[in-house]
Amino acid sequence: MRELSLNVLDIAENSIAAGAARIDISLTLNENLLEISIKDNGCGMSGDFLARVADPFTTSRTTRRVGVGIPFFKMAAEMTGGGFRIESKEGEGTEIAAVFDIESVDFMPMGDIGDTLGALVMHAPDTEFTLRIDVRGNVCEFCTAEIKEILDGLPIDAPEVISFIKSTVKENFDSINGGIIP
Template sequence: MREISLHIMDIVENSINADATLIEIEIKENINDNLLTVKIKDNGKGIPKDMLQSITDPFVTSRTTRKVGLGLSLFEATCRACNGFLKVSSEVSKGTEVVAVMQHDHIDRPPMGRIEETIVSCLLNPKIDFVYTHNINGKLFSIDTREIKKF
């Protein structure tokens, strides 16, 4: 994928398909330490342990409509190409967390892309609560739909 925002959207779609009711997206750009960290956490169905071990294999998917799942494998490849890593942790019935870390200024790091469009797309789903946090060197932007729904 050409943009990090598209990787995020792909994982959010996985969370929605896993019946998540809360999805948290955290982006941390630490330019001083030259790190970009993207964390997506949900409270969906979770991933069974046997499937979790091979979750970044492009030929492992829970979908019944096709036999490949490229999203996580492509994101992992992007992280590795940028001196980073991708970590997926999950517990059945509790949810899943995807953490992607990469060198912020790496020449192969894709641009953030249209993150605002990704976030707006998330916010338009009234059935799911979203928390979005973007931290750039300590300057924080955050939105939580649970807070908005109070009004």
């Protein structure tokens, strides 16, 4: 992975696969520590699976017995001296969060979070997504429910709407971030 937003896409794709009706993504920068959290109300994991989930030889997929999505995300955080946590309850949902030191030479650039959100909404138009960005107290929030309210029954996954979501999220992120998070 070359961007953290690709990791976010990958982790949130698991939330979609878990049948989540709602996925909350947050990026929070406090001083030099960036926490990225992805929380869903999907099917959750059993205690046994949860205990093994950061092991690359654990996976929910059926084409291979190797799964590196969560290990990649964890590694990207730990390389910066940060950390990783995961909480999950079967039938309730999962929250995955990682903390990164943005000053570390090993900090992977954030990349385009707008593209990530666009791809997610396109994949799961019925799922509600929220994105909260907090850069040292400057906050902006985005939610698909607001967009759907304006669209009033028209499809949110229409190409024009997805383009709108991508550019809106990217512009909001850039203006709040002001180049602080690389």
